[in-house]
Amino acid sequence: MNKPIELIFVIFLAALAVISIQLMPVQVATPSSVLASIGKRSADSLVVTSAADSGPGTLRQALLSAQPGDTITFDASVFPPAAPVTINLTTPLPVLTRGNLTIDASNAGVVLDGSQLSGEDVHGLDISSDGNVVRGLEILNFPGAAVGLREGASGNVIEDNLLSGDGSFGVGVWGAETTGNTVRGNFIGTDRSGQTAGNLSRDGVHIYQAAQNTITGNLIAGVGQSGVYVCCGGAGNTVSNNTIGLAADGSTPLPNGQAGITIDQGAHDTVVGPQNVIAHNPIGVSVIGAGSVGNTITQNRIYSNTEGISLVEGGNDERTAPTIIGFNLSAGTIEGVTCAHCTVEVFSTAGEQGDVYEGQATSDSVGYFTLDAGGAFAGPHLTATATDATGNTSGFSRPTSGEQQGVDLQTGNTRPKTLIPTRSGSELAENYIGDQLGGLRTLIHTQNDADYILDYHERTGFKWTRLSLDVFDWSDVAEDPSLYSQQTVDPLYDQFITDLAEKGITIIYCLVFWDPEIEDPGTTGYSRFKTQDEIDRYLDYADFIVDHFK
Known part of the structure; x- marks a missing residue:
């Protein structure tokens, strides 16, 4: 009985299939595995076998033929790794627009040379699609x-x-x-x-x-x-x-x-x-x-x-850099002040930057930080940077000097230290704080020197400063005769004095005159006004200074 039933079952299926084809010729039932493969293509490996610019076996042809998922490699017998071979391009290669393409020359020696091309938008490999890999090429001389x-x-x-x-x-x-x-x-x-x-x-x-x-x-x-x-x-x-x-x-x-x-x-x-x-x-x-x-x-x-x-x-x-107020190179400890709740990174350096990263700490609510590295710092100097809560990192702090430094404000007081905030002189209603700069000829040699002094005066809040073109001490002139007074003013000094005035700092000019015609007094000490000529030269220099700066 089993055999006839089996025969009828097969005939029934066949008949059903015939009916299905006749009634719905474009909807023949198809297994899902077959559906999944319809319209798909397996990934190819395209091998470049020619160093020509175009034609069969070239990179250009491979790029034109490649589909997503393909890999382009290079025949190592044509492009030996130990002696790379150049593909000289006379027109740009096709733009990679399809995506998911791998160009792999890691087992070969391939040079793409664009020296015959022109145009600032001409690239060696121009990619405007996703998921591509470019590996192992030498891509040179593209505009x-x-x-x-x-x-x-x-x-x-x-x-x-x-x-x-x-x-x-x-x-x-x-x-x-x-x-x-x-x-x-x-x-x-x-x-x-x-x-x-x-x-x-x-x-x-x-x-x-x-x-x-x-x-x-x-x-x-x-x-x-x-x-x-x-x-x-x-x-x-x-x-x-x-x-x-x-x-x-x-x-x-x-x-x-x-x-x-x-x-x-x-x-x-x-x-x-x-x-x-x-x-x-x-x-x-x-x-x-x-x-x-x-x-x-x-x-x-x-x-x-x-x-x-x-x-x-x-x-x-x-962002302002931290201020280091204490350290010990051998102990590997450092303390300082910076912005509140900032991340401080500490570096050892031979100069003024950050040669070796030593560790990091987080400052407290008033900006105090301390770090124990658990071993000696490399040194010979230390610097630090600070990064605030929004990710802004400062420049490097000023480097330390020496083996150790500490600030002990009060014996037995271990409370955190903080900087006294300063304001510029223009922000202080009543302020009589000033500075005595001295002679500009020895203080300022570059614009950086001038900028540093200006910044210092503004940060400290000075209202006035005393200065002169000439040095105040005869001993400096005795060591360097170029410091005798001269009736010339470097434009750098003019600009510096102008900048001081624009920042609201009162300038007290101290008239100093080292007469270049007075012979070296030796051990007797410098003296003048012994003759009318000496007096006249002094008055002439005074007239020059007044006329120049009035």
Whole structure:
């Protein structure tokens, strides 16, 4: 009985299928596994076998043929790793618009050369899609960027490439919608060895408006402007674990032309760190502009730059650096004052920046902080930075000097210390505090000297100062005959005196005259007014000073 039943069952199914086809010819029932595969294509591995610009087997053809999920590799027998072969391009490569494409030359030696191309928007690999990986290429001499990410390109990874040559940028990241990309492990701005500059004219990595991108583990050196430049509202980008301004050997200076890292024109909430090494640049990290705020600089090695951290024109709210009031190098302890509830990072340094990160502490409600590192500081000096609750990091504090320093205001008093707040003289209604500057010829040699004295007078609240062009003590003139009085005034001194007056500081000019025609008095001491000629020369100098400054 089983056999006839089975036969009828099969015939029934067949009949049902026939009826189904006749009644609904476009809706034949199909298993779900078959439906899932309809219209899909398995990922391909496309192998580049030609170094020509175009045609079968070329990179250009592979880019034209590739679909999402494909991988483009290079035949190592054509592109040997030990002797890289150049693909000289005469027209730009196709823009990567499909996404999820991997270009992997890590097992080969491939150089893309754009020296025959022109146009500032012509990039080596131009990416406007998501999820692409570019690995192991040497991309050189393109007029725009070696790799350009734009028009909302997101989630791309640019890793282990050499991005350099005679061009503008190593990597360009453009547009507010261009987010979540990673640039890691590349040599940017150098030659293949990492020891010599490669002639990029602008920035190693240039981020314009783009957000939430990560720049990590790269060597960025020898470029014309900034190693990394973030600008124009770019938000939440991270720059960590890079070597910026040094060659690949970690010791040879290979500075960038303007700064290691520049944050400019409203770029905000950037995180610089941890573990960047930023050295030998004109400025280590520069934050520029009132809208460029919330930029945190943390746990890096910043040293041997002309200036370590620069905050100008309102950058990072020009957060004030901490003041170190006590330390002991051998004990590994430090105390100081800063903004309330701020994070203080402490560094050892051979200069005035931050060579070695030593640890961090949080200040209390009045700004007092203390740190016990649990072992000796490296020294020989210490500096500190402060980061406030909104992420603004200050520049470096003034370095310490010596083995230890302490401020014991009252024996047995262990309560926290705090700075006495000061106000500028213009803010104090009744103030008779002043200063005695002395001779400007020995005090001020550069604009930086003048700016420092002006800032000091304003912060201290001085209402007046006593000064002279000439030094007050004969012993200084005896050691340096160039300090005899002269009827000339350096424009630097004129501007300094003007700036004092504009800050509301009363100037008391002390007339000092060292007569250059009086012979060296030796052990008898300086004296004058012995003859009418000496008196006349004094009066003539007095007339000059009065006429000049009246």
